[in-house]
Amino acid sequence: MSDPMAEIREGFFAECEELLESLQDGLQTLSESAAPDAEAVNVTFRAVHSIKGGAGAFGLDTLVGFAHRYESVLDLLRSGKLDLDPALMRLLFRAADLLQDHVRAAHEDDPTVPEGSADCLEALDALAGADPAEPEPEVTDFQPLVLSFGDFGSEESxxxxxxxxxxxxxxxxxxxxxxxxxxxxxxxxxxxxxxxxxxxxxxxxxxxxxxxxxxxxxxxxxxxxxxxxxxxxxxxxxxxxxxxxxxxxxxxxxxxxxxxxxxxxxNSEPPAPWPPVPAPPPTGEQTKDAPPAPAGPKPESAPGEPPPAREAHGEAAATVRVNLDRIDRLVNLVGELVITQAMLAQSVAEAGLQPNASLRSGLDSFTLLTREIQDSVMMIRAQPVKPLFQRMARIVREAAAATGKDVQLRPLGETTEVDKTVIERLSDPLTHMIRNAVDHGIEPPEKRIEAGKTRTGTITLSARHRAGRLEIELSDDGGGINRKRVLETAIARGLVPADAPLGDAEIDNLLFLPGFSTAKSVSALSGRGVGMDVVRSAIHALGGRVAIRSEFGKGTVFTISLPLTLAVLDGMVISVAGETLVVPLSSILETAAMRPDDVRTVAGSTPVLQLRGSFVPLCDLGAEMGYHAQRPVVRDGTVLVTALENGNRAALIVDEIVEQRQVVIKGLGDSYGRIPGVAAATILGDGRIALILDPADLVRNMTRAGRAQPLAV
Amino acid sequence: MSLSVLAVDDSRTIRDMLGLALGSAGIEVHLAEDGIAGLEALEGLTPDAIISDINMPRLDGFGFIEAVRRLERFRATPILVLTTEAAPELRARARAAGATGWIVKPFDPPKLVRALHMVAGQEDA
Amino acid sequence: MTQQNSVQKHHGAEIELLSFRLGEDEYCVGIMSVREIRGWTRPTPLPHAPPHLRGVINLRGTVLPVVDLSLRLGMDPVGGDARNVIIVVQINGHAVGLLVHAVSDILALESDDLQPPPETAGSDGARFISALAIVDERMVRILNLEAVLPDLTVEAA
The missing domain is CATH 3.30.70.260 (ACT domain)
Structure with missing residues (x-):
C-alpha cells in the first residue's frame, strides 16, 4: 500500500482485465456483424493500444512488443487497409487470447513467453508487413530522437x-x-x-x-x-x-x-565545419504568414473521426477500486451484525413486551436496516458473469481447434451479476463442461452436415437471475446423449442392475455417477478421467445444483442453479431430535404432513412416501444425522420434500419446523474433513451453532449406505 | 503559485500515473477520461495547461483539442498531447488541431513537469 | 516418544504450564498455546464425527471444534456440566477447544523437573504424553498436543 507505483501497477493489471474484456467484446461484435463495424474496430484498437501504453510505463517490454504488433494489424484494419475475412478474425481472436496470456505473464513476472506467441506474431507481422526485427519506437524515452526537421539553418547565413x-x-x-x-x-x-x-x-x-x-x-x-x-x-x-x-x-x-x-x-574543437545544415524539407516553405499547415498532409479531413458516443460508455458510472480484503472484512462484519440482530430479536421476544412497545418497533426498523445493509454489501461483491463467459469463449475456441470442429459460443445474459467467489469457483466446472460439450456434444462438421445441421455447432451459455438464484444454462446443438450406450456402459460397469427400469432422465443422470465414461477412448481434451461427478461436486460445494436434459440428435442442456452469494442463505430452521438444523430454502420443494397410509416399504425395508401418486424415498433425518439410533419406519410427522440435483426428490422427516429466516454461512473449517450431508454452519439467535444441511448430499450418502435403490441416485 | 493542469486520458493507469507524477510535483491535477469528459471538466476549470491523450472513446484527442481551441477562454492555454507514436504526421495532425506540444508515452515525470512549466510559463519549483 | 513438542526445553529455563484435571488425573499444556478458557457450552454435534469430537461451539462468530480430551486419551467422556471447561488452544494456526473436567493451576517448572515418560508400548494414552513432572507429590502429565490432535497438524504450514 505504501508504494504508489506498485499500487498503480496493480491498477494497471486490473484495467487490463477490463480492456481485455472490451477487446473480446469488440471482436465478438466484429465477428457477428455483416458489415465492417468501424466503432468495434476502434474499440479493439483502443483496448490493445491502452494495454501497450500502460505496459510501456512499467517497462513490460515483452507485453509492449506483442501489443504493438497486434495493434499494427488492428490499425491497418481501422484504416481499411486490411479486409476482415474469417481467417483474420480467427487470428485476431487468437491474438487476443495470447495478449491475455502476456498480461498474466507480465503480472506474475513470469519470463516465459506464452505458448504460441511466436506463430501468432509471425502471422500478425505477415499481415502488417512489418520487419519483426524493427525495434518498437514507442519504448523510447520522453523525447523522441530529435528528427532532423529542416526548419533551421536556412536563409540566414x-x-x-x-x-x-x-x-x-x-x-x-x-x-x-x-x-x-x-x-x-x-x-x-x-x-x-x-x-x-x-x-x-x-x-x-x-x-x-x-x-x-x-x-x-x-x-x-x-x-x-x-x-x-x-x-x-x-x-x-x-x-x-x-x-x-x-x-x-x-x-x-x-x-x-x-x-x-x-x-x-x-580552435581545435569541431565548430568550424558546423552546422551540417540538412536539406530543407519539402514543406519547409519560408512564407512568413503561411496558413496553419506547416507540415502534415490533411489536417482537417482527419480519418478516425471521434465516434459518436456509445450507449454503454456514455454514462460510465463512477467507480472506485477497493481492496478485496476490506470488502471481505465488511462482509464479515455485516454477518456479525445479522447474528447480533437475530440475538437481540430473540431476547426482545423472550422479554414478553407489549406488541406496541417502542423497543419492538425500533427493533423492526433495525431488522429492516440490517437486511438492507446486508443486501448492499453483498452487491459490492457482485460482478457480472461476463469475464467468466469470455474465458469460456476462449475454451470453446481452443477446444474446437483441438478437435477440428467448428464451434461458436453464444453468450447470453452476460451482465447478470453474482458474487465474485461464485464466479471464481464456477470457472473450473464450467470449463470442464464446455470442453465436454465441444468434445462429446458437438459432432464433427461432416456428421453435422449429414444430419442436416449447420457446419458450425453452437454452444449457448446463458445466465439469469431466477427466484433469488443464479441460473446458468449451457446448451449445445450437438448429437445429444446416446442413452442406449450410456445405459449399456452403466450396466457394464455395474453401476445399475441390468434390469433396472430407468427412464430417460434417470439414464441422463447416470453421467454424473463417479467414474462414468462413455468415451470410447479417453480424450486428451476433456480428459474423461475426471467426469461429470467432479463437476457436480464442485457445483454442489457452491450450494448449487446441476440438472441435465437431452434430446437425441438435437443436443444437450445443462442447467446450473447457484446461490447469488456464499455469505448468506435463506433457510428453514427445523428441529430434529432436540437439535436445530437449517435447510436451504432453495432445496425445499414443499413441506407435508405424513399420514401412516402414505408410507410404504419397498424392497423389504426401504421406506417411501406416497406423494400425490408418486413415491419419494423417506429419510429419517435424526437417524441419518446420528442424533438417535435407527428406528422402525416412522409413519407420521412432518416431512420436508427436497429437490435432488438430478431432478429426483426425497422426503426428510423432521420434528418441527421452527421458522424461515436468512442465516449467515460460516465455514466449518477444514479441520475435520467434509461431513456428509452438511454444507456449512451458522450461528442462530441464541448464539448457538446450527448446521446447514445439504439434503442432496445427505440422501446420496444414505444411498451409498445401501438402504435405497440406485434408482434414487 | 502552483500550476493547475487538466489531464485527459482514457487509460486509468495513465491517469493514475499522471496524477501521481504531477501531484507529487506540487501541480494541481484534474483528470478526465475522454474528450467529452474533458470538455465537461473545462466548464468549471481554467487550468494553466491541458494534457490530452489521442486515442480515446467518445471524443478523441484531435477532436478534443479542436473543441478546446474553439473556446475563446482556452485559445492560449497550452495543450500537450500524450502519444505513444513518435510519427511526425501524428504530431502534425495534433498541431494542426491546436496542440502546443507532445509527450511520448511512457513519459518521464520530471521531463513532463519541466515541459508543463515551460509551456505554462512558470519557473520550476 | 520423548519429543517435547509442546513445551520449551532449554536447560534450566522456566516453563509455564496450565494444568487441568481429567478424571482423577492431572494433565497440562504449555501456556503459550492456550488462548482462553471458557465455561461449558453444549457443542452442536457433528454427524459421523469421531466420538471425541464433541461438536462445535460459537467462539465470537467463528466455529470452534471441541474435543473431549478425556475420551481422546482413552478415558471416560467428560460429562458436560457447569464445572467443566473448554480450554481454547492454538495449534499450528488452528484454534480448537479442549473439553476437560476442570482447570487446576498454572505451574512454573524448570525444564530439569521434566522427565521423559516411561516407555509403555502399546498404551494408547502414553504416546500423547511428552513429559512427566512431580509437583507437590502429584504427577503431572504434559501433553503433546500435536499427537493428541494430529488432524490439525497435517496441514501445518
Missing part, C-alpha cells in the same frame, strides 16, 4: 552575425541560437517568452531581440515579426538546446550554430 565576444571558461564554442517564431507558433498556444525563459534557466548568456518590430498599432498578438538571437553556453549539447524548441519544431525558423571562438588559436 552565419556571415550576417555580428562578431560577438564570448569568454567562457570552457574550450567549447558557445552556441548561437536564432529563433524566429512564425504565426502558427502563437496559434498553437506556444509562447516565445516561456521558451526564452527556459533557455535562461539553461544558462543563456545573451538574449537579443531582433527583427523588424512593426509599429505598435500594427502589432497583433500573434504577429510574427519578432525574432531573437540567443547565446547559449557551449557545455550544452545541441540536442539539449533543440529539445527546448521541440514543441515549436516547424513553427519557427531556428538555427543553432556554434559561435566562432574568440581566441582562434584554441
Amino acid at each position: 552565419s556571415a550576417a552575425l555580428p562578431s560577438f565576444m564570448v569568454l567562457d571558461s570552457t574550450s567549447l564554442a558557445d552556441w548561437e541560437v536564432r529563433f524566429h517564431p512564425r504565426t502558427e507558433l502563437y496559434r498553437s498556444a506556444n509562447e516565445p517568452l516561456y521558451l526564452l525563459r527556459t533557455l535562461t534557466d539553461l544558462g543563456a548568456t545573451e538574449i537579443v531581440c531582433d527583427g523588424d518590430i512593426p509599429p505598435l498599432e500594427d502589432l497583433t498578438e500573434d504577429s510574427a515579426e519578432i525574432c531573437w538571437r540567443i547565446v547559449m553556453p557551449g557545455h550544452l549539447s545541441e540536442t539539449e538546446i533543440r529539445e527546448v524548441f521541440d514543441f515549436v519544431d516547424g513553427l519557427c525558423d531556428l538555427t543553432i550554430a556554434p559561435l566562432p571562438l574568440a581566441e582562434v588559436e584554441e
Whole structure:
C-alpha cells in the first residue's frame, strides 16, 4: 500500500482485465456483424493500444512488443487497409487470447513467453508487413530522437552575425541560437517568452531581440515579426538546446550554430565545419504568414473521426477500486451484525413486551436496516458473469481447434451479476463442461452436415437471475446423449442392475455417477478421467445444483442453479431430535404432513412416501444425522420434500419446523474433513451453532449406505 | 503559485500515473477520461495547461483539442498531447488541431513537469 | 516418544504450564498455546464425527471444534456440566477447544523437573504424553498436543 507505483501497477493489471474484456467484446461484435463495424474496430484498437501504453510505463517490454504488433494489424484494419475475412478474425481472436496470456505473464513476472506467441506474431507481422526485427519506437524515452526537421539553418547565413565576444571558461564554442517564431507558433498556444525563459534557466548568456518590430498599432498578438538571437553556453549539447524548441519544431525558423571562438588559436574543437545544415524539407516553405499547415498532409479531413458516443460508455458510472480484503472484512462484519440482530430479536421476544412497545418497533426498523445493509454489501461483491463467459469463449475456441470442429459460443445474459467467489469457483466446472460439450456434444462438421445441421455447432451459455438464484444454462446443438450406450456402459460397469427400469432422465443422470465414461477412448481434451461427478461436486460445494436434459440428435442442456452469494442463505430452521438444523430454502420443494397410509416399504425395508401418486424415498433425518439410533419406519410427522440435483426428490422427516429466516454461512473449517450431508454452519439467535444441511448430499450418502435403490441416485 | 493542469486520458493507469507524477510535483491535477469528459471538466476549470491523450472513446484527442481551441477562454492555454507514436504526421495532425506540444508515452515525470512549466510559463519549483 | 513438542526445553529455563484435571488425573499444556478458557457450552454435534469430537461451539462468530480430551486419551467422556471447561488452544494456526473436567493451576517448572515418560508400548494414552513432572507429590502429565490432535497438524504450514 505504501508504494504508489506498485499500487498503480496493480491498477494497471486490473484495467487490463477490463480492456481485455472490451477487446473480446469488440471482436465478438466484429465477428457477428455483416458489415465492417468501424466503432468495434476502434474499440479493439483502443483496448490493445491502452494495454501497450500502460505496459510501456512499467517497462513490460515483452507485453509492449506483442501489443504493438497486434495493434499494427488492428490499425491497418481501422484504416481499411486490411479486409476482415474469417481467417483474420480467427487470428485476431487468437491474438487476443495470447495478449491475455502476456498480461498474466507480465503480472506474475513470469519470463516465459506464452505458448504460441511466436506463430501468432509471425502471422500478425505477415499481415502488417512489418520487419519483426524493427525495434518498437514507442519504448523510447520522453523525447523522441530529435528528427532532423529542416526548419533551421536556412536563409540566414552565419556571415550576417555580428562578431560577438564570448569568454567562457570552457574550450567549447558557445552556441548561437536564432529563433524566429512564425504565426502558427502563437496559434498553437506556444509562447516565445516561456521558451526564452527556459533557455535562461539553461544558462543563456545573451538574449537579443531582433527583427523588424512593426509599429505598435500594427502589432497583433500573434504577429510574427519578432525574432531573437540567443547565446547559449557551449557545455550544452545541441540536442539539449533543440529539445527546448521541440514543441515549436516547424513553427519557427531556428538555427543553432556554434559561435566562432574568440581566441582562434584554441580552435581545435569541431565548430568550424558546423552546422551540417540538412536539406530543407519539402514543406519547409519560408512564407512568413503561411496558413496553419506547416507540415502534415490533411489536417482537417482527419480519418478516425471521434465516434459518436456509445450507449454503454456514455454514462460510465463512477467507480472506485477497493481492496478485496476490506470488502471481505465488511462482509464479515455485516454477518456479525445479522447474528447480533437475530440475538437481540430473540431476547426482545423472550422479554414478553407489549406488541406496541417502542423497543419492538425500533427493533423492526433495525431488522429492516440490517437486511438492507446486508443486501448492499453483498452487491459490492457482485460482478457480472461476463469475464467468466469470455474465458469460456476462449475454451470453446481452443477446444474446437483441438478437435477440428467448428464451434461458436453464444453468450447470453452476460451482465447478470453474482458474487465474485461464485464466479471464481464456477470457472473450473464450467470449463470442464464446455470442453465436454465441444468434445462429446458437438459432432464433427461432416456428421453435422449429414444430419442436416449447420457446419458450425453452437454452444449457448446463458445466465439469469431466477427466484433469488443464479441460473446458468449451457446448451449445445450437438448429437445429444446416446442413452442406449450410456445405459449399456452403466450396466457394464455395474453401476445399475441390468434390469433396472430407468427412464430417460434417470439414464441422463447416470453421467454424473463417479467414474462414468462413455468415451470410447479417453480424450486428451476433456480428459474423461475426471467426469461429470467432479463437476457436480464442485457445483454442489457452491450450494448449487446441476440438472441435465437431452434430446437425441438435437443436443444437450445443462442447467446450473447457484446461490447469488456464499455469505448468506435463506433457510428453514427445523428441529430434529432436540437439535436445530437449517435447510436451504432453495432445496425445499414443499413441506407435508405424513399420514401412516402414505408410507410404504419397498424392497423389504426401504421406506417411501406416497406423494400425490408418486413415491419419494423417506429419510429419517435424526437417524441419518446420528442424533438417535435407527428406528422402525416412522409413519407420521412432518416431512420436508427436497429437490435432488438430478431432478429426483426425497422426503426428510423432521420434528418441527421452527421458522424461515436468512442465516449467515460460516465455514466449518477444514479441520475435520467434509461431513456428509452438511454444507456449512451458522450461528442462530441464541448464539448457538446450527448446521446447514445439504439434503442432496445427505440422501446420496444414505444411498451409498445401501438402504435405497440406485434408482434414487 | 502552483500550476493547475487538466489531464485527459482514457487509460486509468495513465491517469493514475499522471496524477501521481504531477501531484507529487506540487501541480494541481484534474483528470478526465475522454474528450467529452474533458470538455465537461473545462466548464468549471481554467487550468494553466491541458494534457490530452489521442486515442480515446467518445471524443478523441484531435477532436478534443479542436473543441478546446474553439473556446475563446482556452485559445492560449497550452495543450500537450500524450502519444505513444513518435510519427511526425501524428504530431502534425495534433498541431494542426491546436496542440502546443507532445509527450511520448511512457513519459518521464520530471521531463513532463519541466515541459508543463515551460509551456505554462512558470519557473520550476 | 520423548519429543517435547509442546513445551520449551532449554536447560534450566522456566516453563509455564496450565494444568487441568481429567478424571482423577492431572494433565497440562504449555501456556503459550492456550488462548482462553471458557465455561461449558453444549457443542452442536457433528454427524459421523469421531466420538471425541464433541461438536462445535460459537467462539465470537467463528466455529470452534471441541474435543473431549478425556475420551481422546482413552478415558471416560467428560460429562458436560457447569464445572467443566473448554480450554481454547492454538495449534499450528488452528484454534480448537479442549473439553476437560476442570482447570487446576498454572505451574512454573524448570525444564530439569521434566522427565521423559516411561516407555509403555502399546498404551494408547502414553504416546500423547511428552513429559512427566512431580509437583507437590502429584504427577503431572504434559501433553503433546500435536499427537493428541494430529488432524490439525497435517496441514501445518
